[in-house]
Amino acid sequence: MNYLYLVKRTAIALLSIFIVVSVVFGVTTLLPGSAANIVLGTEATDAAIEQVNEDLGLDRPLPVQYVDFVGGVVTGDFGNSLISGQPVMEMVWPRLLRTLQLAAVAMLISVVAAIPLGIVAAAKRDTMVDHLVTSGSYVGLSIPSFVSATLLLLFLTTPPLDLFPKGGFVPLSDGVVPWLHHLLLPAIAMNTIILAYVLRQTRSSMVETLESDYIRTARLKGVAERNVLFKHGLRNGLLPTVTVLALNFGWMMGSVVIIEQIFAFPGIGELIVQAIDNRDLPVIQAGILVPTIAFIMANFAADIVYTLLDPRISLGDE
Amino acid sequence: MSMETSTRRSDQETLLSVDSLDVKFEVADGNIHALRDVSLAVEKGETVGLAGESGSGKSTLALAIVQYLDANGWVDDGSITFEGEDLLSASKRELRSIRGNRIAHVAQNPSSSLNPSMTIGAQIRETIDLHQDIESDEEGTRRVHDVLEQVNLPNPAGIADRYPHELSGGQQQRALLAIGLSCNPDLLILDEPTTGLDVTTQAKFLDLVEDLKAEYDAGILLITHNLGVISEIADRVNILYAGEMLEKGPVEEVFTSPANPYTQALLATTPEIAKDKEVKPIPGRIPELDAIPNGCIFADRCEFATEECRTDDIEMASVDGERDHESRCLHWRDVVDNPIDVPAKQASDRTPGEPILSINHLQKYYDEGGFIKNLIGDHDPVKAVNDVSFDIHEGEAVGLVGESGCGKSTLGRTLLKLHTVTSGSIEYDGTDIDSLSKQELNEFRSSCQIIFQDPEASLNPNRTVRQILERPLKLFTDRAADERRTRAEELLNQVNLGSDVVDKKPHELSGGQQQRVAIARAFAADPSLIVLDEPVSSLDVSVQASILNLLEDLCEEYGTSYLLISHDLSVIEAICDRVAVMYLGEIIETGSTDQIFDPPYHPYTRALLSSIPTLDPYEEKSRIRLDGDVPDARNPPSGCSFNTRCPQKIGEVCETDDPDLEDGGGGHCIGCHLSEEEMSESLDATFDQG
């Protein structure tokens, strides 16, 4: 049964990827302005344009181009940049990796800050602690990421509190501290809403769990409160949070473009903005597709983790 | 049920004593005084029943004993003493060492009371680790297996590794009991342990509790609204109503000469097999407890009420001092001498007409597997209904009975075309329903209605009662708008609902009211057949009685045919003219109600009948207990499908030859190889274990 679910879930992931690939192909080929013009400028001769079209394979019929494109996606080959002539994947990869580091740090912040806070709020329900945490999360929810980014920049990177660099990126190989030093602010800025959201989600599902009949069973067995929370509560109460975290990954990717601009972070968001400015089609395609596919895979992974955590799901199909 | 209770009591020690307990809950607009002056005692080795309608405070009392009231509740007054210790002043640490160890609370709803992400074994082991010294891991595992074996779960090692959702309802109930028993508690509190189980599983559970009592000498507090269950296994009984104890005493006395009108009324609501009595609902409803009126709390619903009842303070009066039989009633002497009338059963004057629905060799398989599945392996479908044939006649009520999972609901739904048919035919009014045109199918749908077990789930939550009732009138009749309106009110009137409910939505109604609305809706289309799938099993006793009476009245008034699906033969007996007994997708016995309840019996029917607890505490019945659960419907046994559990199995012939349904005379058909004498003779000698 478990096996069948896996097959089904994989099929859904593959289908989503296929649809996204097709949509991106459709939208970018139908975009006004020909690629040749972008390469050669508007003054180019017809012969030169034809030559470029032939080089890029744009003279072929659309279905052939499409098959070629899909083949490229599968092999990870998106062609060369129209502007720099560099292979697109060589441009996208390093930047995607940087952005993923940013996202990972942001995620980590959610996990280490939001989840424990949510659990504490649920365990100490209706006390001062709970009210504080809950109202804090309301504030967090209502601050859009560009506002929190601007505020963080304003207060933490300028005197008197000149604690963080204004932007940029230092690779991990240069040391964990400078690396984290550069990543922390954009990660927090990107994360405020999600942090608040994860916190509230954790709190509410923990509250619901702690009110359930089986928690009463545990208490009436004589289980100490700490074990009621950790042994009986957490595993059931955190299940929904796993899914929420994965979904939030998509959210974060959405705010990446803005955050990277504000913090001058050389990630994929910045690359896409540049590529759109230059109408550099292959880069745009790869810039959109690679993170999207990564997102679909993340969701897929979350569902699998969920299945492993929740014994009921193994019977969930049929 | 032991007769020597009274003599035994004196030399027994009191295990638990609750004295003059008051419990209150704080709610938005004031306080609810949920328990008032409640006293109760449990002695060592004694089973004490606690009964009363839903909302009377049974679970609150149980939770107060283990000091686990909801956060908005508190004990306002009184005391709770357990083995000499004052539980009300126990510290958290002391409570932890008592709970699960010396007092085990086995909650209502086993499915939600077990942790879904821990195996059964781990959940039992946890209690053992908490409260007992175990030397090694193996010893712990062995104890888990022992206790699983004690509660009669087959293959303890296998069950221990399973998660709750992998067990059936009855198995979950036993697993929860195993957690409770794992530390040999002195006091076992069972809250509605058998509600939701079918009669056979319930009977086995009750046997189990009796055995355990004998083994452990523990005290048991058994909470249930099912008086038959109490009569079967309790020594003493307490009757709680709206937060007050109205009567208490030895089961034999309270059940044979009840000294409180409420106890009498409760007994009268319970259907009983072969007792020739009608069920009698209690008029009115249990009061809200935000304001407690002066005088007797039961006065508004009491046949004996007088002026003084509404003004005087009424104390517990001793009915029989020696046996601790007490009643809280001003007129208890009069009540004992002139108990309330229970109307005798009236022979129904229905005369069944022509068959309106005939089903022939009907089969319904689930999960037949796709092309691939069948290609890869030999995939067996779930044979939920397997070659069933019968007729339903005009104006006739047919009962369909069987254990959970035997295919009753599937059959009921399939014959209304709510499921596709795997093979066989269904004829309505002489026409095969597969050949009906769209228009005719619509007519079929309007003349055959269905009522489900859970009324709330079947009523649209966003519509008012009026809209719910007018919809079928609009769909299936050609009444004008104002006629629909009057008809809707008329229908409500017929199901005894006031016009105050017409603008309410389902969630604003009680369960009984919802079921009445569902019934009114079914009758709105002037149906000729209604399928009722467990229509009363989610309802409280008194409500159940009034719905049964209502259904019977409507059947006579409209001449509608019923197919009543239930696992409880006493419910079926209350209404039905004819009964079909189903086992593993097949009908194994049919006949008129009288024929079914008298010998000869199919061995399965006999087992079902003997599983029903009776109200008479003196009755010594032969109890037949079926081993194990219903076999997998994917792989039914060969030959007679009942042969794996049949107590009268003859031998090989039962495993090889599938017996036909044979008419033994007068339309009483039984599918069994036994001779008529063998199916009639008393089995007491061989099977009486009681």
Ligand SMILES: Nc1ncnc2c1ncn2[C@@H]1O[C@H](COP(=O)(O)OP(=O)(O)OP(=O)(O)O)[C@@H](O)[C@H]1O
């Ligand atoms: N949708 C389904 N898919 C597969 N099997 C099913 C499905 N619905 C029911 N079954 C199986 O069909 C058999 C009969 O089910 P059905 O619900 O009709 O029994 P029932 O006698 O009405 O039980 P209960 O008294 O619990 O309602 C059972 O073995 C059940 O597990």
Ligand code: SF4
């Ligand atoms: S005290 Fe009066 S109202 Fe109450 S139960 Fe007795 S007779 Fe009925």
Ligand code: SF4
């Ligand atoms: S045929 Fe055999 S197994 Fe089946 S019910 Fe009769 S005696 Fe029992």
Ligand SMILES: [Mg+2]
């Ligand atoms: Mg059913």
